[in-house]
Amino acid sequence: MQHDVTATSAPRRQPNFSMTRRAGELVFVSGQMAFDEGFRIVGDDVTAQTRTCLENIVRQLSAASLGASDIVKTTVWLTRVEDFAAFDAAYGTFFGNVVLPARSTVRADLMVPGALVEIEATACHAGVRT
Structure with a gap:
């Protein structure tokens, strides 16, 4: 069964997509930028924006x-x-002692002015992973 599991405290939704979708045991989180509650980009550098993106995903x-x-x-x-090293350090710090997820990282122009990073995620209950 698939359904939207969007958090109620999330920043305002973008039109025409779900923030999250469940498909079986997997939950897919749409790309998150460093938005605050008012849907404004916060953080002047990739370190701060990475942390906010990951907090939004969680x-x-x-x-x-x-x-x-x-x-x-x-x-x-x-x-x-040139932001990769700072991004990677912030990403590693965020996950701490957690086993790091598999990751793909690419350079791209983002759709929101001021956005330095966007992150999407796939998750599943720990008991289901192999």
Whole structure:
């Protein structure tokens, strides 16, 4: 069964897509940018924006009773290649001792002015992963 599991405290929704979708044991979180509650980009550097993106993902996952340790795959878009090292450090710090998800990272132009990073995630309950 598939359904939207969007967190109620999430930033205002973009039109025409679901923030999250469940498909069986998997939960897919749409790309998250460093939006605050007013749907404004926060953070002047990729470190702050990465942390906010990941916090937004975890907020979405909490509606499905999942957390950071349940993320199995992320896809990351960076606007500047030179931000990769700072992004990677912030990403590693965020996950701490959690087994890092598989990840793809690419450079891309993002749709929102001021956005330096966008991250989407796939998660599943820890008991289901192999």
